Amino acid sequence: MNCEECQEFIDACIDNELDAATTIAVERHLRECAACAQILEARKGLRELLGQPELAFDVPDSLRTRVLSSLPAAPAKPKERADRFRQRVVIPWFSVPMALAAVLAIVFGLALLRPGWLTGGAEDRTLAAQVIQGHIRSLLATHLLDVPSTDQHTVKPWFAGKLEFSPPVQDFAQHGFDLIGGRLDYLDRQEVAALVYRRNKHIINLFIGPSKSGHAAPVQSFSQNGYNVLHWERGGFFFWAVSDVRMDDLRAFADLEMQLL
Amino acid sequence: MNDEQARARFENLTLPLMKDAYNLARWLMRNEEDAQDVVQDSYVKAFRFFESFRTEGNVRAWFLRIVRNTCYDALKTRNVKERELVPEGEINDIPDAAPGPRASVVAKATIETVREAIAALPADFREIVVLRELEGLSYKEISEVAGIPLGTVMSRLSRARDQLQLSLRERKEHDDL
Numbered sequence: 001m002n003c004e005e006c007q008e009f010i011d012a013c014i015d016n017e018l019d020a021a022t023t024i025a026v027e028r029h030l031r032e033c034a035a036c037a038q039i040l041e042a043r044k045g046l047r048e049l050l051g052q053p054e055l056a057f058d059v060p061d062s063l064r065t066r067v068l069s070s071l072p073a074a075p076a077k078p079k080e081r082a083d084r085f086r087q088r089v090v091i092p093w094f095s096v097p098m099a100l101a102a103v104l105a106i107v108f109g110l111a112l113l114r115p116g117w118l119t120g121g122a123e124d125r126t127l128a129a130q131v132i133q134g135h136i137r138s139l140l141a142t143h144l145l146d147v148p149s150t151d152q153h154t155v156k157p158w159f160a161g162k163l164e165f166s167p168p169v170q171d172f173a174q175h176g177f178d179l180i181g182g183r184l185d186y187l188d189r190q191e192v193a194a195l196v197y198r199r200n201k202h203i204i205n206l207f208i209g210p211s212k213s214g215h216a217a218p219v220q221s222f223s224q225n226g227y228n229v230l231h232w233e234r235g236g237f238f239f240w241a242v243s244d245v246r247m248d249d250l251r252a253f254a255d256l257e258m259q260l261l
Numbered sequence: 262m263n264d265e266q267a268r269a270r271f272e273n274l275t276l277p278l279m280k281d282a283y284n285l286a287r288w289l290m291r292n293e294e295d296a297q298d299v300v301q302d303s304y305v306k307a308f309r310f311f312e313s314f315r316t317e318g319n320v321r322a323w324f325l326r327i328v329r330n331t332c333y334d335a336l337k338t339r340n341v342k343e344r345e346l347v348p349e350g351e352i353n354d355i356p357d358a359a360p361g362p363r364a365s366v367v368a369k370a371t372i373e374t375v376r377e378a379i380a381a382l383p384a385d386f387r388e389i390v391v392l393r394e395l396e397g398l399s400y401k402e403i404s405e406v407a408g409i410p411l412g413t414v415m416s417r418l419s420r421a422r423d424q425l426q427l428s429l430r431e432r433k434e435h436d437d438l
Contacts (some may be wrong), residue, residue, distance in 0.1 A: 008416075008419075010419075011415065011418055011419040015393070015400065017399070042426055046426055049375050049392075050375065055375060057278070057287045059283045063283065063297050063300060063301070064276070066297070067276075067300055067304045070301050070304065070305055071271075071305065072305075072308065157298070236313070249327040
């Protein structure tokens with residue numbers, strides 16, 4: 001073996017990556033050639049420097065928690081994911097007129113009883129019904145949370161890359177509204193962020209999406225079957241808060257949320 | 262396998278690799294915050310593609326490959342800054358493996374100096390030095406993680422070590438002045 005070959009294989013040799021025959025040839029050359037032996041010495045010195053355990057960086061304590069809370073409950077199976085998507089979007093044809101009829105009946109019934117209630121448009125009322133459905137669905141299924149975390153700095157980045165907007169995420173634990181996580185949901189055929197808060201033992205879903213009008217809109221309230229819904233727009237986002245907590249509580253929650261934007 | 266078992270299996274296999282993942286990301290991103298973001302993203306990605314991991318496969322190489330690719334994706338999005346740090350010329354302007362730098366014996370150097378020298382390496386070299394010297398991967402594992410043939414692992418590692426020795430010697434001379 002000549003110097004050129006020896007130098008080609010010297011690294012693989014000290015890394016124990018060579019076959020026995022080549023290793024023997026390299027080692028024989030190293031015993032006979034002072035120049036190549038010097039390279040070996042240099043490599044040994046380098047290895048010593050790089051072998052110091054202090055060189056490694058310690059993993060920050062918070063990273064493990066952060067990783068664990070960002071993992072969804074189960075690995076995605078491509079087929080299931082597609083199915084879930086379809087389930088959410090496709091509404092059986094017969095349910096559309098039925099839902100419309102139901103909503104109209106409620107709207108007109110309420111309008112007759114309490115004329116002052118009709119502040120929002122019919123469109124908003126349909127959406128309010130959807131919001132309540134979304135809320136109930138989130139409680140029935142095991143799909144309340146995609147990202148279970150009480151840390152707003154974990155929840156907010158989780159949405160990045162999943163939505164085309166970055167929803168405002170804030171924990172109001174000091175006011176008795178604990179952020180417990182978030183998930184992706186659908187509202188009015190578009191993807192929205194759903195933030196989940198806990199008030200005592202009640203769950204509040206807050207749906208957030210990009211506002212179409214872009215203007216701030218005052219709070220509208222809706223109630224149906226024991227669920228309370230508040231809707232407002234601010235800072236380029238629309239908000240739908242829904243829960244079975246008392247309306248006063250939900251208003252207090254909305255006030256907190258609105259102070260931010 | 263149900264969802265709970267899948268999650269438990271994933272955690273058992275990948276959580277012990279967090280130190281390796283973090284260190285690789287830390288060296289490739291060259292900053293702590295980005296490294297943490299990359300590690301988090303890598304775990305989410307790995308979990309999403311966990312089905313594609315073969316039981317008999319090498320979980321460390323599989324996972325570190327995801328970390329490595331996530332790093333490069335993240336670097337691409339902030340490539341303007343990165344280009345400022347590593348001038349194009351530096352990557353192409355690596356001295357040939359002349360016996361001079363190869364044989365330069367590195368004397369003592371502080372941890373800080375060694376870290377600086379590694380951080381100053383071009384990305385290709387830095388990656389291979391970290392995988393081999395700091396994380397102790399075999400050539401075959403490196404080939405899997407970096408997506409390069411075994412022969413390239415051998416020659417690139419050799420050149421990376423030359424460059425590192427040279428850089429350490431220069432730093433030493435500079436300090437001695």
